[in-house]
Amino acid sequence: MNWDDTADTPADERPPVPPAERLVGSAADREDQAVEAALRPKDLGEFIGQEKVREQLDLVLRAARARGATADHVLLSGAPGLGKTTLSMIIAAEMGAPIRITSGPAIQHAGDLAAILSSLQEGEVLFLDEIHRMSRPAEEMLYMAMEDFRVDVIVGKGPGATAIPLELPPFTLVGATTRAGLLPPPLRDRFGFTAHMEFYEPRELERVVHRSAQLLDVGIETEGAAEIAGRSRGTPRIANRLLRRVRDYAQVKADGVITREIAAAALAVYEVDARGLDRLDRAVLEALLKLFAGGPVGLSTLAVAVGEERETVEEVAEPFLVREGLLARTPRGRVATPAAWTHLGLTPPGAATSGNGQQDLFGT
Numbered sequence: 001m002n003w004d005d006t007a008d009t010p011a012d013e014r015p016p017v018p019p020a021e022r023l024v025g026s027a028a029d030r031e032d033q034a035v036e037a038a039l040r041p042k043d044l045g046e047f048i049g050q051e052k053v054r055e056q057l058d059l060v061l062r063a064a065r066a067r068g069a070t071a072d073h074v075l076l077s078g079a080p081g082l083g084k085t086t087l088s089m090i091i092a093a094e095m096g097a098p099i100r101i102t103s104g105p106a107i108q109h110a111g112d113l114a115a116i117l118s119s120l121q122e123g124e125v126l127f128l129d130e131i132h133r134m135s136r137p138a139e140e141m142l143y144m145a146m147e148d149f150r151v152d153v154i155v156g157k158g159p160g161a162t163a164i165p166l167e168l169p170p171f172t173l174v175g176a177t178t179r180a181g182l183l184p185p186p187l188r189d190r191f192g193f194t195a196h197m198e199f200y201e202p203r204e205l206e207r208v209v210h211r212s213a214q215l216l217d218v219g220i221e222t223e224g225a226a227e228i229a230g231r232s233r234g235t236p237r238i239a240n241r242l243l244r245r246v247r248d249y250a251q252v253k254a255d256g257v258i259t260r261e262i263a264a265a266a267l268a269v270y271e272v273d274a275r276g277l278d279r280l281d282r283a284v285l286e287a288l289l290k291l292f293a294g295g296p297v298g299l300s301t302l303a304v305a306v307g308e309e310r311e312t313v314e315e316v317a318e319p320f321l322v323r324e325g326l327l328a329r330t331p332r333g334r335v336a337t338p339a340a341w342t343h344l345g346l347t348p349p350g351a352a353t354s355g356n357g358q359q360d361l362f363g364t
């Protein structure tokens with residue numbers, strides 16, 4: 001049977017959904033921002049994982065230092081919480097240069113950008129977060145600034161307006177984006193080095209957890225760190241957040257040391273299961289399996305079934321479910337994979353019922 005409904009609009013053509021307050025959400029909340037500053041690795045040596053990016057960036061920066069030159073412009077792309085802001089600060093630190101931080105949405109007019117550019121010092125790093133959200137006129141000004149270290153400042157209005165060229169000191173632009181595909185090619189082409197950040201392996205996240213636990217002065221056993229790492233969706237920000245919640249639990253319910261059992265019990269309280277799915281993720285999967293026999297079912301129908309907006313299901317729950325190989329988006333609708341049935345401990349209709357033991361999702 002097919003429960004398909006409306007045609008799907010590509011996600012890029014709709015406004016983004018505001019980040020939901022979830023423990024496994026990848027956007028930074030206010031508490032994160034305060035703690036993140038303290039947990040940020042300060043140089044490339046401290047930065048965990050992303051071996052390729054680290055090696056390449058190390059070469060770019062070393063060579064620039066050896067030449068006594070300003071480093072080439074760097075574009076950092078990747079999902080939220082993977083370390084783009086952290087790397088931008090590391091680039092400045094490694095170059096011994098000051099850093100100026102701004103973002104695409106903060107630059108409304110080309111004049112805003114001109115003011116920032118003209119006040120840069122030689123060698124300074126300009127970090128432009130969410131660079132894909134810059135206005136068109138600012139973007140065009142940036143092309144010239146990146147390539148020729150020059151901007152044209154427009155003075156006056158209408159036919160009497162004149163462009164006054166302004167020389168800029170050499171600087172390094174570090175752009176960050178979660179949506180590299182949305183960058184216009186002329187902008188992308190002006191970066192000398194593009195680093196695509198991947199999701200982290202559980203073993204790398206384990207190291208992130210150990211490092212953060214040490215900085216937060218929390219006792220943790222190897223299996224405790226592994227338990228947290230395995231539920232962190234490949235994302236250091238989530239690993240750090242889960243660590244803080246587990247620490248709370250360990251303080252209140254035990255002697256403060258994080259063991260595997262404590263980590264599993266704490267994350268069961270917060271409804272983050274053994275694979276890192278939270279309540280919303282599981283509600284979506286459960287509806288797909290139990291109400292629609294695994295699909296295919298249309299996105300809107302699925303959203304109604306779990307009592308959420310379709311955008312929430314599509315942008316908050318689905319990307320991770322797809323990445324984990326639990327759900328597939330097909331032209332006929334959403335379909336559960338065999339792994340989804342296994343994960344929820346359910347048997348697909350028509351499958352032989354050969355002693356399918358209920359899986360302990362929380363690992364307790």
Ligand SMILES: Nc1ncnc2c1ncn2[C@@H]1O[C@H](COP(=O)(O)OP(=O)(O)OP(=O)(O)O)[C@@H](O)[C@H]1O
Pocket residue numbers: 026027028035036037039040041046047048049050079080081082083084085086087178208236237240
């Ligand atoms: N490689 C890493 N090693 C250790 N900690 C890391 C690493 N990458 C990120 N972190 C930690 O994860 C947190 C989030 O990183 P960061 O803010 O750099 O992510 P981001 O990619 O800029 O996210 P966003 O797209 O939301 O801006 C920081 O607290 C940082 O300490």
Ligand SMILES: [Mg+2]
Pocket residue numbers: 084085086129176
């Ligand atoms: Mg950032």
